[in-house]
Amino acid sequence: MFKKVLVANRGEIALRIIRACKELNIPTVAIHSEADAITLYVKKADESCLVGPGPVAGYLNIYRIIDLAKQRGVDAIHPGYGFLAENPEFAEACEENGITFIGPSSGAIRGMGDKIFARQLVRKAGVPIVPGIEHSISSLKEAEEIASEIGYPIMLKASAGGGGRGLRLCRTPEDLKRTFEMACSEARKAFGKDDVYIEKYIESPRHIEFQILADKYGNIVHLGERDCSIQRRHQKLIEVAPSPFLDPDLRKRMGDAAIAAAKTVGYTNAGTVEFLVDKNRDFYFLEMNTRVQVEHTITEEITGIDIVKEMIRIAEGEKLSFTQEEIEISGAAIECRINAEDPRNNFLPTTGRITAYYSPGGFGVRIDGNVYRGYVVPSYYDSMLAKLTVWGRTWDEVVSRTARSLDEFVIRGVKTTIPFYRQIMRDEYFRRGEFNTHYIEERFDDLIYEDEMDRLDMVFAIATAITAHSYR
Secondary structure (H helix, E strand, O other): OOOOEEEOOOHHHHHHHHHHHHHOOOOEEEEEOOOOOOOHHHHHOOEEEEOOOOOOHHHHOHHHHHHHHHHOOOOEEEOOOOOOOOOHHHHHHHHHOOOEEOOOOHHHHHHHHOHHHHHHHHHHOOOOEOOEOOOOOOOHHHHHHHHHHHOOOEEEEEEEEEOOEEEEEEOOHHHHHHHHHHHHHHHHHHHOOOOEEEEEOOOOOEEEEEEEEEOOOOOEEEEEEEEEEEEEOOEEEEEEEOOOOOOHHHHHHHHHHHHHHHHOOOOOEEEEEEEEEOOOOOEEEEEEEOOOOOOHHHHHHHHOOOHHHHHHHHHHOOOOOOOHHHOOOOOEEEEEEEEOEEHHHOOEEOOEEOOEEEOOOOOOEEEEEOOOOOOEEOOOOOOEEEEEEEEEOOHHHHHHHHHHHHHHOEEEOOOOOHHHHHHHHOOHHHHOOOOOOOHHHHHHHHHOOOOOOOHHHHHHHHHHHHHHHHOO
């Protein structure tokens, strides 16, 4: 068992990892910026230390984090997601300093982190890939020639990309001319290099991903799929498991392909293989995320497997305690990312102090979050405040339970995505499982909502009016 784990992250995922470590009786060290000094995850850790300087730079400072780990007697580091989670240099630095990186090897991170190289690997393993090229593009002229050969529409993609960054949809040659330099520039700023490549654009696909777990002894399984099709600007908002779109045969073929893709880099620990599925149910490898996913919670709810604890056990050298045949999918689950964003203003992030916070509860309802009444939502980080994960025995039950939970969820002081999700849960298309990656843009006008006055605000308004009238 590890002596002490440093959590190289912040927010809800840091708290999630700390909770898993507590259940395994492993002491934890939280790192934090000055902006995060009094947040929940810092309070729940056994130890904490300022990583600074600045609100973001410290979380990205490999050598500062390694130094803090050595100072605190840490023998393992969990990177969570984002920040350094998919940075092979960070995994290497851990390895070189005798600290276990709770995740895949640096070689696997590097192999799957280069999207062009990953395409080459999985194609050789017989996994279907989106038609396109398998080398980076050096100029606009070359891009135009390749796009003409593949046929429009096409996607410009950063070779080191992820999270929707460095992506440009080009439906015409004019789109390509207009966006090529922007895509290269965005890739350079986000990932440190401006390499881009081209794939054929799949019209109105489903975005389906498979959760992988692999130990150090060659045992590898998948925990079923998650449907992540409900997105805006390639950023996921709502995820469901299992997908209402897949049948048993397609699920098996995609699960086998996900395992084959992971094996190409000798993958160990937790990871996610992502696919696009077209209207004809043909599927194509998209990418592999070499870390725990935000939406891992819905897989935990339908399988009963604690993915974060499994990551720790695998990193310690334990074998998987179950086989593929022993994994059972039970019911259905939905995750809603509760973001501090204004859906009616192009999902613009909002900041400010949370003046009231009440989370839902009841059977099958789970909250992963790091905010509370009085918390000040900063502008430096991702806009996600909490994750609402709901389980039900059937699809209809989980949708109804999620709708009820969203009705109970109260966050005041900042605009959030909660009222938008309430509309989605009541939308006939969503309830029938009829959605793809264009769902929000196609259904947006029917999902728009009016601001609702909070009941407490209404009480105050009435009281003020009565008081004013009594003094007339």
